[in-house]
Amino acid sequence: MKKYTDYFSRKIAQGNSFFDRDEQRRALIVELSSSGSVWLSGERRVGKTSVAVQVCRELSLNAEQYGFTTLAWSKCDISSCATMEAAKRKILQAVADVASDIAGRDQKAVEGIRQFFARFDPEFAIGGKDIAKLTLKLRTSHSMDNPLRDALTALDALARDKGSQAVLIIDEFQTLSEIKADEGEKIEWEIRSALQDSSRVAMVFAGSKKRMMSDAFVNKNRALYGQCRRVKIGNLPESDCTRQLKKVATECGFEYDEGALERISEISKGHPRDFSHLSLQTFELAVFQAKKPKHITEHTVNAAWEAYIRDMVFDEVNALLKEKLNNNKRAEVATLQAIAHTRVAKIRSSWYSMK
Numbered sequence: 277m278k279k280y281t282d283y284f285s286r287k288i289a290q291g292n293s294f295f296d297r298d299e300q301r302r303a304l305i306v307e308l309s310s311s312g313s314v315w316l317s318g319e320r321r322v323g324k325t326s327v328a329v330q331v332c333r334e335l336s337l338n339a340e341q342y343g344f345t346t347l348a349w350s351k352c353d354i355s356s357c358a359t360m361e362a363a364k365r366k367i368l369q370a371v372a373d374v375a376s377d378i379a380g381r382d383q384k385a386v387e388g389i390r391q392f393f394a395r396f397d398p399e400f401a402i403g404g405k406d407i408a409k410l411t412l413k414l415r416t417s418h419s420m421d422n423p424l425r426d427a428l429t430a431l432d433a434l435a436r437d438k439g440s441q442a443v444l445i446i447d448e449f450q451t452l453s454e455i456k457a458d459e460g461e462k463i464e465w466e467i468r469s470a471l472q473d474s475s476r477v478a479m480v481f482a483g484s485k486k487r488m489m490s491d492a493f494v495n496k497n498r499a500l501y502g503q504c505r506r507v508k509i510g511n512l513p514e515s516d517c518t519r520q521l522k523k524v525a526t527e528c529g530f531e532y533d534e535g536a537l538e539r540i541s542e543i544s545k546g547h548p549r550d551f552s553h554l555s556l557q558t559f560e561l562a563v564f565q566a567k568k569p570k571h572i573t574e575h576t577v578n579a580a581w582e583a584y585i586r587d588m589v590f591d592e593v594n595a596l597l598k599e600k601l602n603n604n605k606r607a608e609v610a611t612l613q614a615i616a617h618t619r620v621a622k623i624r625s626s627w628y629s630m631k
């Protein structure tokens with residue numbers, strides 16, 4: 277018998293817990309397998325990261341079907357980066373991960389990326405699968421004008437050489453504008469100039485800050501304008517949610533009153549986070565209810581919703597606090613940097629002024 281916890285997830289949805297999104301998956305597959313890049317738009321917790329990861333997994337499992345020897349991908353979430361340097365480092369590390377993956381056991385390729393990444397002060401270690409794993413300590417020296425562009429261009433050359441395809445997911449992409457708008461735009465120009473000429477590197481930009489994200493892609497003066505196909509992620513159709521619930525109930529040995537499972541789809545309105553959390557809570561309550569265990573009634577669903585709402589308010593407040601904290605950290609760093617760059621005109625001390 278299968279477990280209901282395999283089908284609903286509080287983390288990103290993958291494998292059994294992922295369903296639907298045929299249209300968006302098709303768009304992503306078409307773009308990424310032809311080195312096109314994508315801008316994934318949608319509210320918080322609507323399923324952007326899940327669909328991006330799901331598609332990359334599918335593509336890498338069936339790389340040959342798309343004409344590649346391998347497809348390597350990596351996801352980096354830059355939302356916790358307080359400085360531009362940290363964000364750059366995180367993206368470059370993702371580039372290095374994909375490069376290591378593509379190089380695999382090919383000593384010549386490994387040597388090639390070792391040479392390229394030598395400027396970033398890398399460390400090589402042999403990973404579990406006998407694959408060279410490159411970790412960057414990364415000190416971008418000031419002599420490097422466009423480290424990100426150069427790294428992406430090098431990745432493209434490596435991928436072409438090996439007949440592979442590289443995909444990079446940059447999650448919470450608007451963080452670049454949040455840290456510092458003008459420096460963020462400089463990075464976007466670097467990415468643009470690499471993407472324009474690349475034939476084996478594709479990128480997915482995801483982010484939930486609507487205004488900042490659309491400005492980065494729709495504003496004609498911005499670097500990534502016209503460079504990416506937009507794929508919108510919205511709620512899941514309620515009827516598909518109900519179908520999924522019925523499938524899970526049957527496979528996991530649950531019974532249900534007529535209309536009870538429909539109630540889950542109806543209350544959650546097909547919002548992926550609400551749907552998956554409410555489903556988890558409902559199935560859990562049903563397992564432990566005294567009267568008729570593993571039988572879902574409307575009452576079970578309503579009780580689960582009440583419990584979920586209580587948890588969710590807590591989680592959301594926590595998430596928002598964390599976001600605010602990151603913003604504060606950024607402001608703090610900016611102030612310290614400003615102080616560090618201020619030249620002292622006159623030295624004064626209380627002792628001096630008393631004289």
Ligand SMILES: Nc1ncnc2c1ncn2[C@@H]1O[C@H](COP(=O)(O)OP(=O)(O)O)[C@@H](O)[C@H]1O
Pocket residue numbers: 284285286287288289290293294295296297318319320321322323324325326327548549550552553
């Ligand atoms: N296609 C899907 N099928 C089932 N559950 C999903 C799907 N997409 C997202 N979810 C669920 O929704 C929640 C939010 O997904 P996530 O990918 O983190 O959203 P985002 O990246 O937009 O914030 C997670 O709990 C995840 O399990």
Ligand SMILES: [Mg+2]
Pocket residue numbers: 324325326447
């Ligand atoms: Mg996400």
